[in-house]
Amino acid sequence: MLPSKETTAPSPTPPHFAVIGLGYVGLPLAVEAARAGVRVLGFDVSEDVVEGINSGRSHIQDLTDDVAEQVQAGRLEATTDMSRLGECDVVSICVPTPLSKTRDPDVSFVLSAARAAAATLRPGQVVSLESTTYPGTTREVLLPILEATGLKVGRDFWLCSSPARLDTGNPVWQTRNTPKVIGGVTPECAKRGVEFYARFIDTPVSVSSVETAELSKILENTFRAVNIGLVNEIALIADRLGVDVWEVIDAAATKPFGYMKFTPGPGLGGESTPVDQYLSWKMRTLNYTTRFIEVASQINSHMPEFVVGKMREALNQAGKPVNSARILVLGVAYKPDIGEVRESPA
Numbered sequence: 001m002l003p004s005k006e007t008t009a010p011s012p013t014p015p016h017f018a019v020i021g022l023g024y025v026g027l028p029l030a031v032e033a034a035r036a037g038v039r040v041l042g043f044d045v046s047e048d049v050v051e052g053i054n055s056g057r058s059h060i061q062d063l064t065d066d067v068a069e070q071v072q073a074g075r076l077e078a079t080t081d082m083s084r085l086g087e088c089d090v091v092s093i094c095v096p097t098p099l100s101k102t103r104d105p106d107v108s109f110v111l112s113a114a115r116a117a118a119a120t121l122r123p124g125q126v127v128s129l130e131s132t133t134y135p136g137t138t139r140e141v142l143l144p145i146l147e148a149t150g151l152k153v154g155r156d157f158w159l160c161s162s163p164a165r166l167d168t169g170n171p172v173w174q175t176r177n178t179p180k181v182i183g184g185v186t187p188e189c190a191k192r193g194v195e196f197y198a199r200f201i202d203t204p205v206s207v208s209s210v211e212t213a214e215l216s217k218i219l220e221n222t223f224r225a226v227n228i229g230l231v232n233e234i235a236l237i238a239d240r241l242g243v244d245v246w247e248v249i250d251a252a253a254t255k256p257f258g259y260m261k262f263t264p265g266p267g268l269g270g271e272s273t274p275v276d277q278y279l280s281w282k283m284r285t286l287n288y289t290t291r292f293i294e295v296a297s298q299i300n301s302h303m304p305e306f307v308v309g310k311m312r313e314a315l316n317q318a319g320k321p322v323n324s325a326r327i328l329v330l331g332v333a334y335k336p337d338i339g340e341v342r343e344s345p346a
Helices: 026-035 047-054 061-072 082-087 110-119 139-148 187-197 210-241 243-251 275-284 291-301 303-317
Strands: 016-020 039-043 076-079 090-093 127-128 158-161 179-183 204-207
Touching: 016 082, 016 110, 026 039, 026 061, 026 076, 026 082, 039 082, 047 061, 047 076, 061 076, 076 303, 082 110, 090 110, 110 139, 110 179, 127 139, 127 187, 139 158, 158 187, 158 210, 179 187, 179 210, 187 204, 210 243, 210 275, 210 291, 210 303, 275 291, 291 303
Parallel strands: 016 039, 016 090, 039 076, 090 127, 127 158, 179 204
Antiparallel strands: 158 179
């Protein structure tokens, strides 16, 4: 008797993925998941954003064609109706986490998203926090809201932290090929999160806790902020010494080890700029001062002042007062060739 021919089992239906917040973090995530065949339902409080996406229009310049393609294929839909979160197997929270006027983390958007997710939470759902915030947010803020439903984490639902990593306008490192850190409240939570993200992320990176995931994101951004603060201070020093800072940097960059090139500028900008302040705030509650972070923040925040001072000097040398001068600012975004102006020093 001939052996029966092996048949390949059909792949499971991709889960219905909810993305709360369709901004610079949420929309690229939604598009990448949809591109991989995952059915995505995006949620946003803005009617204009939702209507635009459902019409195939993107408010983010890098994703115009991608949004239209996924909407037309029936894999991407947007809504303002939070009651539809219950339709989805995985819920990702990608809402803003700005600083308040007192420079404290404003987690009001995270709280609103968590309450919306709790209102429709059902057994088997995975909830993931992608918004960048201070270590402890997932466990201390989200978990109590979700468990107030009577469902138990690690048994009835799964809770993860997987902070977004994005470099807007980068043609090489995008959502799919950028490794993604995932931490769970329990080991099974992390496992469920990794299994889902592996559908459209090339390299999921599992870590031992949600706090590890949250702090890793802050380390990434603080590394950038501190090094920019350092090179900005070198620019201030070079100015007083009458040395060309660009020549200094180029000379240092010829060293093939132990040096990474950063360049000075008029300040620090971007969607994750307040990240280091989240950690400073958190550590103040634990009676610890983040000295490196505070100094770097002070230097970077005063760079616009330095640039204006150099402009004033140039005008004085030309015999023109500032108050009657016409000044052209070229570049309002925080880096070249993007439409992102949040936290821009301009």
